[in-house]
Amino acid sequence: MQKRLLLFLGAPGSGKGTLAQRCVKELDYEQLSTGNLFREHVVRGSEIGRDIDLALKSGRLIDDSIVTSMVTEWLNQNPMKERIILDGYPRTLVQAETFNNFVSSGYEHKPAVVWLKISEKAVIDRLTLRLTCSKQGCQVVYSLAEGSGCQPCNADFCDLCESPLIRRSDDEIEAIEKRLKLYGIHERQLLDFYHKHEYEIIDLNAVQPVASIFDEFKRRVR
Numbered sequence: 604m605q606k607r608l609l610l611f612l613g614a615p616g617s618g619k620g621t622l623a624q625r626c627v628k629e630l631d632y633e634q635l636s637t638g639n640l641f642r643e644h645v646v647r648g649s650e651i652g653r654d655i656d657l658a659l660k661s662g663r664l665i666d667d668s669i670v671t672s673m674v675t676e677w678l679n680q681n682p683m684k685e686r687i688i689l690d691g692y693p694r695t696l697v698q699a700e701t702f703n704n705f706v707s708s709g710y711e712h713k714p715a716v717v718w719l720k721i722s723e724k725a726v727i728d729r730l731t732l733r734l735t736c737s738k739q740g741c742q743v744v745y746s747l748a749e750g751s752g753c754q755p756c757n758a759d760f761c762d763l764c765e766s767p768l769i770r771r772s773d774d775e776i777e778a779i780e781k782r783l784k785l786y787g788i789h790e791r792q793l794l795d796f797y798h799k800h801e802y803e804i805i806d807l808n809a810v811q812p813v814a815s816i817f818d819e820f821k822r823r824v825r
């Protein structure tokens with residue numbers, strides 16, 4: 604089996620997290636999330652953990668260098684893992700640069716980028732078509748998108764508990780648009796960087812149901 608280190612790249616709402624979960628469940632990937640690593644280090648009280656704790660308590664963002672040393676430390680400590688997904692890292696150009704120094708100085712896995720390609724408009728459409736059951740403890744998510752396979756029988760009520768379905772407010776949509784704009788800037792910078800450094804980039808069409816994205820993934824990533 605070829606060793607795989609996949610850098611998952613995709614906007615919020617692109618289905619990146621769901622795809623990663625399926626890869627873990629069905630294809631034996633290990634998913635490394637920086638959020639979980641942060642918490643682990645803080646709980647363990649490691650040196651990195653103390654830095655993170657300090658940053659969080661003083662309301663600062665966590666340094667790119669801290670994030671990178673945390674990720675590379677984990678990779679060095681887990682050489683037996685054959686298939687790894689980095690989800691949400693590298694997130695910035697600075698992180699990509701320091702990470703590239705690490706992989707080009709003798710790390711065994713060759714990184715490849717899995718890019719879930721989706722337009723800002725498609726993400727917004729997906730989110731505006733999303734309905735959630737209003738009953739606490741149910742909160743089933745539906746989608747009015749055609750072919751999504753998650754349409755409710757009746758657009759106003761939950762199939763399971765018959766409570767009213769609610770959709771996101773315009774304010775929420777506006778906040779999401781802002782986040783997507785910022786994300787788009789990072790994404791372009793990262794893709795430029797990966798091109799320049801000749802990373803393999805596997806672009807998947809994220810404007811399709813997750814099952815189809817997963818099929819495409821299995822065909823293209825060996």
Ligand SMILES: [Zn+2]
Nearest residue numbers: 736741761764
């Ligand atoms: Zn319900």
